[in-house]
Amino acid sequence: MASSMLGLFRRSVYQIYNQRFLSIQMQWTKTISLKGMPTSLQLLPRTIQYRNSSFFKHVSADELWKGVGGVSNAGRKKGRGRGRKRRIDLHAGQKLGVGHKLMMWPGLNAPIIKGKLILQPTKLATDKKRDEEIQKVRARQNKYRVLKVPALLRGWAGKRFPGMSIGPPDPVDDYTFEGFDTRVLELKIVANMTATLGRKQRFSAFVVTGNKNGLAGYALAKSSTGKDALRKAKNKAAKRLHFIERHHDHTILHNLYCHYFTTKIMVKKVQPGYGLKCHRAIKTICEVIGIKDLHAKIDSRSTNTQAMTKALFAGLLSQETHQELADRQKLHVVEYRNDMDNIPLLIASPSDHQVLEKIPENQDLDFENMYYGGKREYIKERQRKKNRFYKWTYWKKYKYRNQESARIERQVLGFEVKQRSNPAANLKSSS
Template sequence: MATNLINVTKTLQKLVINSRCGFSPTLIRSTDQDLTKNTIFYNPSRNTNFFNKLPASDLWKGITSVSNAGKKRGRGKNVSKSKIKDLNRGQIIGVGKANIIWPGLSAPIIRGRELVEQQQLPEDPEREKKLNQLRDQMGTFKRTKLSPIERDTFEGFDTKVLELKTVFNMKGNFGRKRRLSVLAVTGNKNGLGGFALGKGLEAKTALRKAKNRAGQNYIKTILCVMTFFTQYGQTKIYVWKKPEGHGLICHRAIKTICETIGIKDLHAKVEGSTNVGHIIKAFFLGLIRQKTPEEMAEEKKLHLVEFCKENNYFPNVIASPKECRKAEEIPKDEILDFTQYCFDGKVVLKKKKFPPFYTKLKSYELYLKRQERIRNQQAVRNNLIAEYGEIQSFLTTQYPECRQYKLPKKEEEEQT
C-alpha cells in the first residue's frame, strides 16, 4: 500500500512538471476491483504554438511581405494590403459560438428589479456566415477621392516646356537606368500658373506627369507686377514694374512664365546662378510675396507718391495709410527710396563697361576722320522725310531748284 502511494505521488509530480511545460494529463481509473491498482495516464499536447505566440499583424506580414532581397529583384509588386482581413471585425466581447448571457459583460446585471442570471441561449447558425461576409467585404467600402485633375477641367490652360534633359540612375543590380526629365510651366493667362518636374521613360510620359503636377500645384497672382527682389539659393532676381507697352525684358524662363500667367510688361535682371529650376522657384516666390501699394503704404505709414515724366513730374498719390507719420517721427537712417525699399536694401550690380580694344588702334582714328563728314547724315535724312515728305532744303520754298534731282538707287527700288 505504501509503495503504491509513493508511485502515485511521483507520477503526480511528473504531471505537474509536464503541465507547466505544456502537457495536459488524463486520469483513467482501472476497472480492477482492487482500489490500490489505480493508474494515471497522460497525453502530451502543446498549448502554445507559432499561431498564438505572435500577434495578427506579424502573421499577416509573413504572408504579404517580401524580403529586402526580393524587393531588389522586383518581387511582391502585385501583393496588396487588401488581402489582409481583420478577423476580429464583427465580433463582440462576451458573444461567441456558445450563445451565453454573461451579466455585466454581454447583458446588464440588473434588469428592472430583477437580478439577471447566467443563461445559455440556442446557437445562431447564421453567425459564421455573417462574419465571413463582413471579412470578405473589407476594403470594398472606400470613399471615392477625386484628384484635382478630375475635379477641375483646366480649360484655357497652356503648358510650355522649359527644360528637357536625359537623366541616368545607376544601381548595383539593374545597372544604368535612363529616363527623361521635363520641367514644365502651365497657366491660364489670367493670373493662375504653376510649375512641376516630371520623369518618365518616354518624353510623352514625362510631359504628362509634369503637366498634371503643375495643374495640381498652381498659384494665383496679380497681373500687375510690382517692383520686388527675390532669391532662391544663389540665384537673385531684381524685378521692375514697367508701363503698358514696354514688353518682357528678362530671362527666357521668366519670359515663358509671364506669357503663361498673363503678365505683359516687366523688366528683370538675374544675378548669380542661372539654373533654370532655381530661376523658376525664385520668381514664383517673388510673385507670392510681392506687396501691393496699399500694403507698402500701411507698412511704412507714409504716402506712396509717383513722379512721372509724362505728367511733368507732378506728384500723384497712389496709396495712403490710415495713420500717416509726421516728419519728426521718421528716423534719419530709415530707407525712404522706393527702389531700395522694394529690393530690401540691396543694390543691383552694375558692371563697368570698358571701351572696345580697337579704340586704341591707329586705324580707328582714321576711320573716325573719314566718317566725320557724313556724321548724323541718316538721322537728318529721316527728319527731312518726316517733316517735308521728301529730302529737301529749308530754302526750297524760296528757291525751288533746291531739290533732290535724282533719287538714290535704294530709294527707287523701295518706291517701285
C-alpha cells in the first residue's frame, strides 16, 4: 500500500513539473536521456536550454557599432571620442542577390520570364574584381568630406548655423508663409543638473523670421536635437509677428535709443544708399524686416544676442509717426532735403488744426536728438594717419611758413621789386 502511494505521489509531482517547465520552453531546446540516472533525479525537467545561434541576430546594428566606437559622456568631455572608429555602411558597393558566388535568381536579380522561356536559377562566372571594388567603396567612406556651403548661404562664421537661413516657417492649416525667410541668431547647447538624470543637455535655438516688408518676429525654443529646436523656434516665431513702420521703405522713422537691461543701442536714421553699418545680429534682423539703410551703435559692454534683439524690437515698435508727433507737439512737421534745395516740405500737421502760436522755451525741438532720452552719441575724431615722412613734411612746412605772404607784403610796401619774366631773354637763352 505504501509503495503504491509513493508511486502515485511521484507520478503527480512529475505531471506538475511537466506542466510548469515543459510547457514554457524556449525556441532552442535539447532533450536529454534519463536512463542510468538515480531515481531521485528523475523528478527534474527533461529539457535544458542551450544556444545554437549567434547573439548578433538579437542585437541591432546601431548597438553593435556603438559598442565598437561608442564613447561615454564623461569620455567625450575629456576628448576621447575624437579618434573613434567611424561607422561604415557594409552594404555599400553590393547588389541585391549577388554574393561571392554569382547566381541568377529569377524574380530577385533577373526577370522570371524571358520571351517564352521561364528562367531557372543558374550559376554565373565569378567576378575577381568584386572584392576590390567593395573595399574601395568602403575606404572612400572613411575619408573626411567637407560639406561645401554656397557663399550666399553661409552664416557669420562659415558653416556654423548663426546667420544662416533655414527657410520659411511651416504652413498653418491653409496659410503658407510665402516670401518669409528665417535666420538663425543663436544655436547653443544648454545644460540643467537634475537629481535623477544628472546633467541633462539640450539645444537652444534663437531665430528671427520676416517677410522683408515690415513684418517680423523672433522666438526661442529648446529640444533634445538641434534640428527640432530650430523647427520649433521657427514655427513659434511665425506666431509672434509684429509690423514695423519704415520711412520710405528703406530706414526707420527717426533716431531712437533702446535698451534691455544692461544692453543699450543707439539707432540712427540715415539717407538712402548708406547701407547697414551695425552689429551682425542687428544687420540680420534689419534684412529680415526690410530695413536697407541704418546706423546702430551698441552703447554698452553687453553684446548678448537675445538682449540686443529684444532691445531693437522694443525700440522699433515704439517709433512715433510724423502724424503722431504733430498731434503731440501741436506743431507742423517740416522736412528739409538736399535734393529739393532745402525747401521746407510739410509732412504732417495737427489733425485738430490747432497749432501753437508760441513755442515753449524749455522744449527741445531738435529732431535728431528728440528720441535719444537726453543722451548724445559719442563720435570720436578721426586721427590723421601718420606715415614715416610725417615729421619731415611737418618740419618743411614749419621752416618755410608764411614766406609767401611775407614776400607779397614786402612787394606791396616797396621793399622788394617784383621780377617780371622777359620772353626775349627766355627765347635767346633757349637758342
